[in-house]
Amino acid sequence: MIISKKTQIAIIGGGPSGLLLSQLLNLSGVDTVILERSSREHVLSRIRAGVLESGTVDMLRQAGVFERMEKQGIPHNGCYLTDSDLMVHINFRELTGKQVLVFGQTEVTADLYAAQDRMGTEIIHGVEDVKINDLGQTRSKIDYTVNATRTSIECMYVAGCDGFHGVSRNTIPATVRQEYERVYPFGWLGVLSQTPPANHELIYANSPHGFALASMRNENLSRYYVQVPMTDKVGDWSDERFWEVLKQRLPTETAQSMITGSSIEKSIAPLRSFASEPLRWGNLFLVGDAAHIVPPTGAKGLNLAVSDVFYLHSALIDAIKTQSRTGIDGYSDRALARIWKSMRFSWQMTTMLHRFDDEDNFAGQMRRATLSHLAHSETARRELAENYVGLPY
Ligand code: FAS
Ligand code: PHB
16 A cells, blocks of 8 residues: 655755755745654764855844854864975965854754754654656656555655765666766775864875875864875774874974864765866756765865755745756756866865875876965965855856
8 A cells, every 4th residue: 555645855865965955945834744764863873064155044043053063163274285395274264254153064954853853843763765756757767665564655846855875866767877987096084073173274184105084073082183095994994093093194383283082983084176066957956976976185075065066046936936947957057067167176175185096206296286386376375265265156
């Protein structure tokens, strides 16, 4: 027996993309249902992004999700790029008039869930075998199984917010999809530790031994990453080995003064650049990691998902409220224009700061020359700062 429901917008995926889109649509009186594969606990156990662009902060404020962000978020006016003997400060505030906010994606997601609960939105966890049908009809249908019961939702539009491994992107026929990919031959081993941050601002370190990043979540919670071969497993890395390698790659003064401690989370994330075009197929719209993946070097992943939501939420509200199709017809091209610029910046930061195993000595010189140019050119620093704080929507 199939149970059937109806809604205006069905959202597949209860990560930051799906939750933020649903919250903004609900605030404008548009009805949504969210289908999420995992439990809420599992979604909230993921440690991911840490830096919010100013546009993301504005969107979360518009969604009414700002109390904790404003209280606990740490404004940052700059960051450092270093190699063995050079430490270049990129002063966002001076170069762009903007800043970024350090506030973990996990906290953003938790606050979005709380806001959606207050809204009374139906969020169905533990869904399996999701199938998206009738995308070319006036109303589409999503079939799924939850608690061993096959269920279907009839809707006007579908938002595919189900991440890189979701079902939405592959619902668009392979003959229609154009995919672009660069898989990097290394990953990031990330550690969360209840220790004071090594520096008051982020340090992106390019060293002859490989990349490292010193970040944070608050004044007693630090987030660090080191570049590791893709063949490494978390079990290969004791805390002692991690701290030793991290210190080897950070500036000497930072390494000597930093406080280490036990890891409370340790994971390896692969690095890839990926984009799939178009973002729309009939009534289906792809959002966030369902459509694109960027290496975390530019702190763009979560922020790019938010700019997709910015473009799509207003387009869907227009389509539902005024039957105007201009926004939804223009969504894919409009979102892709910003996606590709962030894709470029993330790729540039990754190639500029990571050591590639098969590289020749020329590549190492190019990385050092890039850093030296940043040290001596305000124009170069401004270009990096404009991208880091977030390009206009
Ligand atoms: P998400 O992947 O977050 O959410 C998709 C949701 O859809 C998930 O909850 C999933 O369970 C659900 N889903 C999947 N298939 C489904 C199906 N068939 N049916 C129903 N639900 C389904 N970005 C940064 O800016 N900085 C970082 O440091 C950073 N680190 C990262 C580390 C890792 C390991 C990963 C994977 C990503 C990282 N990112 C980082 C990028 C990350 O923050 C994403 O950009 C962000 O989570 C995008 O949000 P969503 O588009 O909502 O996708
Ligand atoms: C993080 O704090 O997790 C973080 C910050 C900046 C990045 C990537 C990750 O570029």
